[in-house]
Amino acid sequence: MMSKPINTVAIIGGGPTGSALAFHLCKAGKKVVLFERRTVPPVTVGESLVPATIPFIRELGIEEEVRAYSTFKPGATFVFNEEESLSFSFAGIRGAATEYSYNVPRDKFDLSVERVAEKTGALIVREAARVERVGSEERVRLAEESIAATEGFLKEQPDLIVDATGRVRLLPNLLRLPFKHGSRRDTALFAHCEGVNQVIEGNVHTDILERGWAWRIPLPGKMSIGLVIDSDHIKTFGSTSEEQFDNYLKHDPITKLWGPDPKRVTPVLKYTNYQLCSERGYGDGWVLCGDTFGFVDPVLSSGLLMAFDSAKALATAIIAGGGETEMKRYEKHVIKHLGAWHQTIDHFYSGRLFTLFKVGENVKETIFGKLLNLHFQKHLPRVFTGEATTSRYSVWLVDFMCKHGLMEEDPTELRVR
Numbered sequence: 018m019m020s021k022p023i024n025t026v027a028i029i030g031g032g033p034t035g036s037a038l039a040f041h042l043c044k045a046g047k048k049v050v051l052f053e054r055r056t057v058p059p060v061t062v063g064e065s066l067v068p069a070t071i072p073f074i075r076e077l078g079i080e081e082e083v084r085a086y087s088t089f090k091p092g093a094t095f096v097f098n099e100e101e102s103l104s105f106s107f108a109g110i111r112g113a114a115t116e117y118s119y120n121v122p123r124d125k126f127d128l129s130v131e132r133v134a135e136k137t138g139a140l141i142v143r144e145a146a147r148v149e150r151v152g153s154e155e156r157v158r159l160a161e162e163s164i165a166a167t168e169g170f171l172k173e174q175p176d177l178i179v180d181a182t183g184r185v186r187l188l189p190n191l192l193r194l195p196f197k198h199g200s201r202r203d204t205a206l207f208a209h210c211e212g213v214n215q216v217i218e219g220n221v222h223t224d225i226l227e228r229g230w231a232w233r234i235p236l237p238g239k240m241s242i243g244l245v246i247d248s249d250h251i252k253t254f255g256s257t258s259e260e261q262f263d264n265y266l267k268h269d270p271i272t273k274l275w276g277p278d279p280k281r282v283t284p285v286l287k288y289t290n291y292q293l294c295s296e297r298g299y300g301d302g303w304v305l306c307g308d309t310f311g312f313v314d315p316v317l318s319s320g321l322l323m324a325f326d327s328a329k330a331l332a333t334a335i336i337a338g339g340g341e342t343e344m345k346r347y348e349k350h351v352i353k354h355l356g357a358w359h360q361t362i363d364h365f366y367s368g369r370l371f372t373l374f375k376v377g378e379n380v381k382e383t384i385f386g387k388l389l390n391l392h393f394q395k396h397l398p399r400v401f402t403g404e405a406t407t408s409r410y411s412v413w414l415v416d417f418m419c420k421h422g423l424m425e426e427d428p429t430e431l432r433v434r
């Protein structure tokens with residue numbers, strides 16, 4: 018389907034995916050224009066990075082800059098109920114390549130990545146790009162006004178149009194591409210708060226609620242809070258997102274443990290219908306990358322890893338020629354990677370994942386448990402840190418153990434309702 022050599026690339030969307038892709042392509046000598054319409058939301062989701070994201074940030078050369086404005090993240094804490102919680106430190110994971118991560122304010126983080134793209138040679142056009150469908154075919158072109166906005170950088174249609182528009186899903190919507198929807202119909206309500214406590218400083222916290230779950234992501238001077246709750250249920254807490262968020266915090270036995278008087282310091286943003294994965298990733302002269310290709314769920318913080326990993330994989334495919342074989346390989350890689358997260362995240366919602374953690378804690382002092390633990394320690398946690406989500410064996414082991422290793426414990430007690 019990709020017919021000619023790719024020299025000029027138009028990337029639509031200058032989030033982490035688009036900017037990282039621009040960086041890799043410019044380094045390889047491609048001519049890249051990046052359209053970013055940057056509207057400035059009060060806050061943006063996607064603040065907790067898994068450790069496997071760090072090598073990508075190092076490659077962009079921005080780790081020191083990111084460290085300066087972020088919170089150091091040493092591990093993860095899971096709160097099952099009022100009595101039980103489990104924390105683990107990334108440094109304690111056997112075979113971990115990266116033993117820490119960061120929680121990042123996204124406004125600053127996105128600008129850091131965009132600046133690298135610009136320094137490497139990408140032309141940044143700070144306005145929305147418009148794309149048109151060519152007849153009834155599955156082909157697209159940049160609208161004349163978007164070519165004109167490049168002020169002579171593009172003299173004709175680019176060789177490749179990359180859709181990196183995130184949840185906007187520009188090309189999947191325009192071309193009506195087939196997609197799979199996950200099984201949840203939750204609403205995520207998100208805001209920054211002050212006066213919220215932590216079990217372990219800097220850790221990303223995942224709390225199981227009466228209905229749904231919540232995140233607590235410590236940022237410098239404040240806490241990012243997300244309530245991920247069944248869309249019909251959350252409506253019973255008020256008519257606006259703010260009412261629903263504030264009332265829910267006062268209601269749930271778990272959120273009440275977060276502190277006597279949490280204070281919300283931003284408006285509340287609402288996300289719905291985000292569990293979407295396209296079944297196709299490329300066509301004649303276009304390709305999808307990052308969230309617009311697929312996003313599974315916020316719970317294990319896989320989004321930014323997928324953004325950087327898919328940007329790198331797509332750059333590799335384009336630099337290798339961008340022909341049918343390379344694009345097919347790229348598409349397969351992303352679909353497989355999304356599938357691995359999907360499987361693990363399903364085990365989170367069914368309660369099997371946390372039940373497995375608990376069983377592991379209970380048996381690890383026995384001789385049998387000690388032996389098994391050495392092996393599991395190398396594979397299981399590294400699936401959550403993102404280092405082993407592309408390892409067939411590790412992903413299989415998590416799946417197998419969640420299905421067959423629960424030692425008669427009932428997973429439904431820890432399922433997310």
Ligand SMILES: Cc1cc2nc3c(=O)[nH]c(=O)nc-3n(C[C@H](O)[C@H](O)[C@H](O)COP(=O)(O)OP(=O)(O)OC[C@H]3O[C@@H](n4cnc5c(N)ncnc54)[C@H](O)[C@@H]3O)c2cc1C
Pocket residue numbers: 029030031032033034035052053054055056062063064065066067144145146147181182183184185187205207243288291306307308309312314315318319320321322324
């Ligand atoms: C509720 C929720 C919580 C999440 N929490 C986490 C988390 O803790 N950790 C994590 O890693 N991930 C998280 N994610 C996922 C994360 O936000 C995304 O995976 C990540 O932002 C994807 O990056 P991207 O560059 O593909 O898309 P985006 O970050 O969405 O960037 C897309 C860019 O395209 C631009 N754009 C759109 N249309 C146009 C146009 N026509 N012309 C020009 N520009 C355009 C937008 O302005 C935007 O800047 C969460 C997602 C959700 C829904």
